[in-house]
Amino acid sequence: MTAPRGEGIIAGLARGQRRLLGAGIAVGAAGVVTTLAQPALLAGLIQAAGQGRPLTGPIVLLVALFLADAVLSSSQGVLIGRAGENIVRDTRVLLSGRVLRADLAHLDRQRMGDVHTRLVGDTSLMKVSLTQSLAQIILNGMVVLGCVAMMAWTDPGLMLFTLACLGVAAFGGVGLARALRRAALANREDTGAFGADLQRVLTALPTVKGAGAEDAEQERLAGLADRARASGNRVTVLNALFTPVLNVGLQASLAAVLGIGMVRVATGTVDPAAFTAFTMYLFYLVSPLVVVFISIGTHLQGRAALERVDELSRLPQEDAGVGAVAAPAPPVPAGGDRPAVELRDVVFAYGDRPVLDGVSFTVPARGLTALVGPSGAGKTTVFQLIERFYRPSGGSVLLDGRDIARLPTSDVRGRVGYVQQDSVAMTGTLRENIAYGAPDATDNDVREAVELAGLAEVVASLPDGLDTLIGDQGNGLSGGQRQRLCVARALVRRPEVVLLDEATAHLDAEAEGALRDSLRRIARRCAVVAIAHRISTVAEADRIVVLEGGRVRAVGRHTDLLREDGLYRRLATAALVHDPSGEAPGTPEPTGSHSSGVSV
Structure with a gap:
């Protein structure tokens, strides 16, 4: 994913929320640790049961981990959500100021309805790109890496086979993610065009009514709405394909891994408790991996909005290049004051x-x-x-x-x-x-x-x-x-x-x-x-x-x-x-x- 041009201004606002974002990531990372510890403790519980040892301690510890995981997950969501709302607020205030102080020669080239769409709709989508989806990618990515590490520690050969199967499934997801980003950008442009024309009509509504042009304007708006619908449908189709393609690949991989693993357990190559832990990590891996790819798709849609928002932030300003010292005054005309x-x-x-x-x-x-x-x-x-x-x-x-x-x-x-x-x-x-x-x-x-x-x-x-x-x-x-x-x-x-x-x-x-x-x-x-x-x-x-x-x-x-x-x-x-x-x-x-x- 390449960074959009001139991303510095908006990225600077995101950096201003680094404490909240950092706290959210830290809390989420603690939640990852509690998640990764659960399969290992479950394997220990199975071994304790097989050896006739007391089960009260492992069960209490597992319940405590489940509760801690829930609390940390909720806290992480609140912290990341607050950071996102702060970024949206700061971005809207910044962009409002830049639009109000924009050089009119450049602002005249923009359609005011599209400017409104960027300030309201695109900033909301941008929040998802800069906070929620990124946090999901980071935290669920940590879960995926942790699961892979634990699977490698449990059974390196079976882990390599698992990664090969998952890699094939992920390949289709990457292609869909790229197509989704392009479709999302087109849809934001089409939505902005509809908003711009709608504002034009509402501003001139008495003129439209006086000219009896309601039908013509409705037909024009319907054409723009059709364009937005068509591009929106492309986004919907790609979104709808994204999860099933991943799920089919992941489920096929899961079935293959379980089949080979069961054969190895039956032949005595792998200890049943170790295979149980490996299987738990595999199940724990699948859902976060799906979330990572879905979050990548959401992030790419948000990046399309981010590009449009950042484009607005680069509007040339009226006072750009104005010197601090005024030009010297010409001589005062004879017989009167200097002209106003x-x-x-x-x-x-x-x-x-x-x-x-x-x-x-x-x-x-x-x-x-x-x-x-x-x-x-x-x-x-x-x-x-x-x-x-x-x-x-x-x-x-x-x-x-x-x-x-x-x-x-x-x-x-x-x-x-x-x-x-x-x-x-x-x-x-x-x-x-x-x-x-x-x-x-x-x-x-x-x-x-x-x-x-x-x-x-x-x-x-x-x-x-x-x-x-x-x-x-x-x-x-x-x-x-x-x-x-x-x-x-x-x-x-x-x-x-x-x-x-x-x-x-x-x-x-x-x-x-x-x-x-x-x-x-x-x-x-x-x-x-x-x-x-x-x-x-x-x-x-x-x-x-x-x-x-x-x-x-x-x-x-x-x-x-x-x-x-x-x-x-x-x-x-x-x-x-x-x-x-x-x-x-x-x-x-x-x-x-x-x-x-x-x-x-």
């Missing part, structure tokens, strides 16, 4: 699909900066690079003059608050949701964030105020209320930069106007960068960056861009048609056809 954010010739692609090509612009330390451009221009990607969800393939992103590639992730995200377009609220109270990323936030901090996000009236109208419970995904709040809740969550950490990706998308005109007022207050103390679909929000920006085709097309204020840039004029005109808040200052009346799929 600066992009310098940034290039980025999702796989083979280029998104940004040489993007450069700055965000002042205070004020509102708007990003506008057609769909697919790269606006959200810019935000994800500033948050360091992804790393640019060229150029650099600077935060307060320092390259974020050389800053710890916690430092970057402590300075930058991010409100996504599809914001997520979690099960719990409003207070817990707002203070989610700032557990040390005071009541005053929470209430200030509520005020700035325009959520105060909503909180006042709720029966328990900030202690009102909301359901999963923010059930119980409207879309606009969830959005403002997420804005408050970003503000409570007092970031230096606030990124708002379509933060007004779910707000009506009145709520959007209130949030605009909040943005003006927020922009007085930090930098605010917004992607907005309403011209009324963009028109009030201190600086507007126009993106097109992954490049910066123009930078300026609303009135200047209306006059100087045709794309911005078209975007502004199209947005005004759909903006219920009314005409923005300096915006011409819409004429002609309207663009679609735009964001300003």
